[in-house]
Amino acid sequence: MSLILIIEQTLNGIQFGVMLFLMAAGLTLIFGVMGVINLAHGSLYMIGAFAAAAVAGATGSFLLALAASLVVAAIAGALIELTVMRRLYDRDHLDQVLATFALILIFSEGTRWAFGSFPLFLDIPDALSGPITLPFGVQYPLYRLAIIGIGLVVALGLFALISRTRIGMQIRAGESDREMIGALGVNISVLYTLVFALGAALAGFAGALIGAIQSVQVGMGEPVLILAFVVVVIGGIGSIKGALVGALLVGLTDTLGRFLLPSFFGLFMEPSSAMSVGSSLSSMSIYILMAAVLLFKPTGLYGSA
Amino acid sequence: MKLKTILMAASVAALAHTAQAEGVKVGMITTLSGGGAGLGIDVRDGFMLAIAQSGSTDIEVVIEDDQRKPDVAVQLADRMIQSDKVDILTGIIWSNLAMAVVPSATAQGKFYLSPNAGPSPLAGAGCHPNYFNVAWQNDNLHEAAGAYSNDAGYSNTFILAPNYPAGQDALTGFKRFFEGALAGEIYTKLGQTDYAAEIAQIRASGADSVFFFLPGGMGISFLKQYADSGVDLPLVGPAFSFDQGILQAVGDAALGVMNTSQWNKDIDNAANAAFVTSFQAEYGRLPSLYASQGFDTANLLLSAMAVADVNDADAFRAALEAANFDSVRGDFAFASNHHPIQDIYVREVIKEGDVYTNRIVATGLTDHSNAYVAECSM
Amino acid sequence: MQREQLINATTLLALLAVPLWAWYVDEPFTITLATKVAIFALAGVGLNLALGLGGLVSFGHAAFFGIGGYAMGILASHAQTYTPLASWPFLLEGTKSMPVIWLVAMVMSGLAALAVGALSLRTTGVYFIMITLAFGQMFFYFAISWPAYGGEDGLSIYVRNGFPGLNTLDPIQFFMLCYVLLAVVLFFFARLAKSPFGMALNAARQNDERVQTVGITPYRLRLVAFVISGAVTGLAGALFADLNRFVSPTMLSWQTSGEIMVFIILGGVGRLYGPVIGAGLFIMLEHFLGGLSEFWHVYLGVLLLLVVLFARGGLIGLLAGKEVAHD
Structure with missing residues (x-):
């Protein structure tokens, strides 16, 4: 097991984590401000990817495709907020879960209705394709490095937005005391729509970025959604910082577990059963991580009780 | 309707079928909604094209969507057998659904013609006189990939597949024919979409080639990421990741990849040429592997109907075993466990104009049967 | 309350009358559908104990449904091949006897619920939803990648x-x-809801602190409810596997968890007979909408959305009026 391989796998883990962060940040923000759980967040991820694929197919421009993913997902998010979510703020979480579960059904089959049953094509731009050589002779795809970079920029941007701007102040106020913020004269319904659209745009953006190296297909959002839940649980609900740390932890655990566990069992088992035990265990590794965090901190690493 | 023009074009083949036979009721359970719907739609369209071309009036097809859920498939089968009183079942795409439906359907005396899934238990100890697979035994295409890897001179290959029974069958099938060494062997998570970790291991392994079985969206993801990783070892895989339906979503990343298949649109025989033209005319897209399997399944059924009554199970079974139909694959026969004996080709992904497709470059295995014949006692 | 009892009785009678009629006119598939309704209703009634009475929105009940299914699958497959499950420390044989299978299914899914509940119940609200969902996925992936009992093939x-x-x-x-089992569980749960345990559980849902001040630990209360809930859902899983003569990881998928919740909301949350009506409605929708269009999930989604937004008491709430809604 060479140093190069370990460096490359660590980068892979970070890249995976950064992508999860984009999803989890929106979820945790929406929950923090409005107190709602949104299962349809994965559908927004899918909508972003489909919008990007459609625009890239029509124009050939990846930048336009990314812009489209942001805009379309934000609009879809705002629509969801205006038509469905705002009726649910005062309801219990069960109603929110079921309403957004219904949205998943509608969006998934609706997308298939509109785009057909076959996956769509979305490719990385020429300028970012291929690998580059990093120190220690590590070969790494430029596009994945770009995702890491973009993700970190988005993270910084979110921190700045929340700690430095007026909207951020309102978001923080909303998180700590929802009634108070209304009394201060902030237009809550506009704020809520904005936050929901922002979270949706982040999910759509993640979908477009990842769609370029994966398959753009119906149902692509839900596996990511569930991982994003794990991230939010580990990081603590409502905390952007927690989402970042949680996402990186999950990304690294999953990636490193996938290649270290089978080799570990290979030390004292025959190869085929080591492979099978190792891969069974590694598919559960992040849930075990989650359980471990919960044992010590039931509200997550950065969550407040 | 466009169907009429096709009927005229292909009526020569159809004339043979209109002769006689009792009315036959076919129940098709296939995946028409959700993630894997593309495959089921192709099987259905291929099957129905053949039925329409036959002009046969004494066949009725009931089509239902299994949503890729085994429990739904089981209940549809129950309904078709109990209420619709079908004679023949067909259509299932996925091995796990076939395992749920086939044993009980054949035990109730129904015929099952598989247009796709060929799990090893149904070929071996669990084989049944009323079960026929018209596509392949699951291991077949992987075995051909192993044979091709020998022919191509690879001696140290890296193999990967998802961690589920069909994935385990795939790697077993490949290893059964591959004579070189393995640089690495990985089982990935089913439904996994990011392969960075696996590609890193491939890069570090010192392999001279890669064999992979990752059907559907998994294959699209892997190919795109592999092409972008800078690892340029030759890839070999079964046709499932290079099918007409998904190639367009992979794009340039698939160009030049070698894959094994029992069918391609350029196989040179009259039945195939007519099939490709008429499918394109009817549905406005190129037929896929799955469409060809659906088409062959219907023609096998029609050929048996032409000579035997479905109520006479023994005669009908014998008529099916004879496989007296013009397969779009060319030569086609059944082994004693009712799985195909056929040539398996090696195809290369190419671009024709704007469309990504395959062309045959070699034959991987000739008159290939399957490894489970001896385990099947019938 | 009168009217709701009337609706409940009618539901139970209808669920009995339809298959009997189908049996009389020889329509076996209708009986199969009714059996499916009874089994799904049982799963929903199980979840409803945690969800309706205890306020525990578990999005992972498919795990217990699936464990019940696998209890049946594993025991029966060993009996079928005459191989013992284990020969050490003592000989453990498979079985094809339903009562034994049911018992094992309930114990195993109850134990799983104990483990999941012990961890998850340390949290509340949205955390609880996400954690149960994640644990459900953990069981799902384990079932898929564990090769001994068929993996994804089931x-x-x-x-x-x-x-x-x-x-x-x-x-x-x-x-x-299946019908008798459903009726027994309904009877038992009706008694349970009125027992001191059920009252305390209900009180803990409405006001956690007040229950604590009278010296009851809500955590333990909820854990017991969660275990009973998981065990009943596991029993339904064993029956479902027997209905299909087949078990596979699909039973453990998060969509299954979602569907069990859908039964409850369609019928009416917190109402004992809610899942029975909900399951009946769901199966009818699946049967008739599914025949209309391959995109029937869109219609189901819209209907579900409308029920959640505008008909909060579900079908029973519409029929029996709002005054008895749980909150």
Whole structure:
């Protein structure tokens, strides 16, 4: 097991984590401000990817495709907020879960209705394709490095937005005391729509970025959604910082577990059963991580009780 | 309707079928909604094209969507057998659904013609006189990939597949024919979409080639990421990741990849040429592997109907075993466990104009049967 | 309350009358559908104990449903091949007897619920939803990648398991078995809701602190409810596997968890008979909408959304009026 391989796998883990962060940040923000759980967040991820694929197919421009993913997902998010979510703020979480579960059904089959049953094509731009050589002779795809970079920029941007701007102040106020913020004269319904659209745009953006190296297909959002839940649980609900740390932890655990566990069992088992035990265990590794965090901190690493 | 023009074009083949036979009721359970719907739609369209071309009036097809859920498939089968009183079942795409439906359907005396899934238990100890697979035994295409890897001179290959029974069958099938060494062997998570970790291991392994079985969206993801990783070892895989339906979503990343298949649109025989033209005319897209399997399944059924009554199970079974139909694959026969004996080709992904497709470059295995014949006692 | 009891009685009678009629006119598939309704209703009634009475929105009940299914699959497949489950520390044989399978299914899914609940119940609200969902996924991935019992292919049983004195292969007899189990569980849960335990659980849902001040630990209360809930859902899983003579990881998928919740909301949250009506409605929708269009999930989604937004008491709430809604 060479140093190069370990460096490359660590980068892979970070890249995976950064992508999860984009999803989890929106979820945790929406929950923090409005107190709602949104299962349809994965559908927004899918909508972003489909919008990007459609625009890239029509124009050939990846930048336009990314812009489209942001805009379309934000609009879809705002629509969801205006038509469905705002009726649910005062309801219990069960109603929110079921309403957004219904949205998943509608969006998934609706997308298939509109785009057909076959996956769509979305490719990385020429300028970012291929690998580059990093120190220690590590070969790494430029596009994945770009995702890491973009993700970190988005993270910084979110921190700045929340700690430095007026909207951020309102978001923080909303998180700590929802009634108070209304009394201060902030237009809550506009704020809520904005936050929901922002979270949706982040999910759509993640979908477009990842769609370029994966398959753009119906149902692509839900596996990511569930991982994003794990991230939010580990990081603590409502905390952007927690989402970042949680996402990186999950990304690294999953990636490193996938290649270290089978080799570990290979030390004292025959190869085929080591492979099978190792891969069974590694598919559960992040849930075990989650359980471990919960044992010590039931509200997550950065969550407040 | 466009169907009429096709009927005229292909009526020569159809004339043979209109002769006689009792009315036959076919129940098709296939995946028409959700993630894997593309495959089921192709099987259905291929099957129905053949039925329409036959002009046969004494066949009725009931089509239902299994949503890729085994429990739904089981209940549809129950309904078709109990209420619709079908004679023949067909259509299932996925091995796990076939395992749920086939044993009980054949035990109730129904015929099952598989247009796709060929799990090893149904070929071996669990084989049944009323079960026929018209596509392949699951291991077949992987075995051909192993044979091709020998022919191509690879001696140290890296193999990967998802961690589920069909994935385990795939790697077993490949290893059964591959004579070189393995640089690495990985089982990935089913439904996994990011392969960075696996590609890193491939890069570090010192392999001279890669064999992979990752059907559907998994294959699209892997190919795109592999092409972008800078690892340029030759890839070999079964046709499932290079099918007409998904190639367009992979794009340039698939160009030049070698894959094994029992069918391609350029196989040179009259039945195939007519099939490709008429499918394109009817549905406005190129037929896929799955469409060809659906088409062959219907023609096998029609050929048996032409000579035997479905109520006479023994005669009908014998008529099916004879496989007296013009397969779009060319030569086609059944082994004693009712799985195909056929040539398996090696195809290369190419671009024709704007469309990504395959062309045959070699034959991987000739008159290939399957490894489970001896385990099947019938 | 009167009107709701009338609706409940009608529901239970209808669920009995339809298959009997189908049996009379020889429509076995309708009996199969009714059996499916009874089994799904049982799963929903199980979840409803945690969800309606306890306020625990578990999005991972498919895990217990699936564990019940696998209990049946594993025991029956060993009995089918005459291989023991384990020969050490003591000989453990498979079985094809339903009562034994049911017991094992309930114990195993109850134990799983104990483990999941012990961890998850340390949290509340949205945390609880996400954690149960994640644990459900953990069981799902384990079932898929564990090769011993078929992995993703699942396990097929060639002959339905037996029950002393009955021919379970006969659809109507198997239906009656499921129906009686459902009725027994409904009776038991009706008693439970009125017992001190049920009252305390209900009180803890409405006001956690007040219950603590009278010296009851809500955590333990909820854990017990969660375990009973998981065990009943596991029993439904064993029956469902027997209905299909097949078990696979699909039973453990998060969509299954979602569907069990859908039964409850369609019928009416916190109402004992809610899942029974909800499951009936769901199966009818699946049967009729599914025949109309391959995109029937869109219609189902819209309907569900409308129920959640505008008909909060579900179908029972619409019929019986709002005054008895749980909150």
